[in-house]
Amino acid sequence: MSEHHTPVMLKESLDLLIVDRSGKYFDATLGFAGHTQEILKRLNPDGLLVASEVDKEAFEYCQNKFADELRLNLYNFNFSLIDVIAKIESIDFFDGVLADLGVSSFQLDEPSAGFTFRTDAVLDLRMDKTKNITASDIVNTFTEEDLANIFYEYGEEKNSRKIARSIVNYRLKKKIENTSDLVSIIEALVPQYYLRKTLARVFQALRIYVNDELGNLKTFLENSVKVLKKNGRLVVITYHSLEDKIVKDFFKEKSLVTLSPKEDPLGIIKKEAKLKIITKKPITPSEDEVKNNYRARSAKLRVAERL
Numbered sequence: 001m002s003e004h005h006t007p008v009m010l011k012e013s014l015d016l017l018i019v020d021r022s023g024k025y026f027d028a029t030l031g032f033a034g035h036t037q038e039i040l041k042r043l044n045p046d047g048l049l050v051a052s053e054v055d056k057e058a059f060e061y062c063q064n065k066f067a068d069e070l071r072l073n074l075y076n077f078n079f080s081l082i083d084v085i086a087k088i089e090s091i092d093f094f095d096g097v098l099a100d101l102g103v104s105s106f107q108l109d110e111p112s113a114g115f116t117f118r119t120d121a122v123l124d125l126r127m128d129k130t131k132n133i134t135a136s137d138i139v140n141t142f143t144e145e146d147l148a149n150i151f152y153e154y155g156e157e158k159n160s161r162k163i164a165r166s167i168v169n170y171r172l173k174k175k176i177e178n179t180s181d182l183v184s185i186i187e188a189l190v191p192q193y194y195l196r197k198t199l200a201r202v203f204q205a206l207r208i209y210v211n212d213e214l215g216n217l218k219t220f221l222e223n224s225v226k227v228l229k230k231n232g233r234l235v236v237i238t239y240h241s242l243e244d245k246i247v248k249d250f251f252k253e254k255s256l257v258t259l260s261p262k263e264d265p266l267g268i269i270k271k272e273a274k275l276k277i278i279t280k281k282p283i284t285p286s287e288d289e290v291k292n293n294y295r296a297r298s299a300k301l302r303v304a305e306r307l
């Protein structure tokens, strides 16, 4: 299963993450342990790595794989709960926190995981299958306006209204249950040339909404700062502009000591900077990496240090 995912910017991210080889680290997005395994290689015998993963299948795969690894503690938790996990582990502060966002290649390519539009599967898109709402629930019950807003906001899809209208018309006759139902609706609207990109945007929008990916990311960033040691690093790899903007804005906000006159016209609010930005511009994968791993093409790596 692990061959299904090649870790992205492995060296770049870990060179910036690991400041103390005997430290305690948090890998927010275990996946198939590409980064996890490499962190363990770099840690001393007294180092510790704690990792979270919402997807049960990936979590169980790693539980088996690392059954004998005493320096690794795994949680089938949402990463937004990093502060709760730290409490359970009796850890006050981590030396570094890594998040490699989005979904794994296994989730994207494996029909049974239900994330792909390339093969027919149940239209689900939940990473955490214990959560109630599926993509099928959304396309079958949300109003035309709400659907259009989801496609526009989370998929940056220009044809959002047209697609939403077609979905609402289609479901009057037949329930939308499988990925192929949604693909056929969009196929009838969009020229073949644009089809793949449109499908990718619509599926991305539904996935982000179903998993509350942006909400979880914001909570995770806030909570990470609370449990990061002074000089500890927060390292985040994003795969689309919506995620990257959240990380960029968060780093900027937490690294500002003074507020703008508009935010604080009387100049009386005292604000303490919590982070120093290490990557003024995001680091992107080398040409070679993109050649060998297509999924890396949109990756951006941002790093901040706890003050």
Ligand SMILES: C[S@@+](CC[C@H](N)C(=O)[O-])C[C@H]1O[C@@H](n2cnc3c(N)ncnc32)[C@H](O)[C@@H]1O
Residues within 6 Å of the ligand: 005, 006, 007, 008, 028, 029, 030, 031, 032, 033, 034, 035, 036, 052, 053, 054, 055, 058, 077, 078, 079, 080, 100, 101, 102, 103, 104, 105, 127, 216
């Ligand atoms: C890009 S993959 C990580 C790959 C991993 N770094 C590797 O190299 O094998 C992202 C993983 O994060 C998980 N994930 C996404 N959102 C999550 C969340 N809110 N909490 C915990 N895990 C999450 C996904 O299920 C997926 O397995």
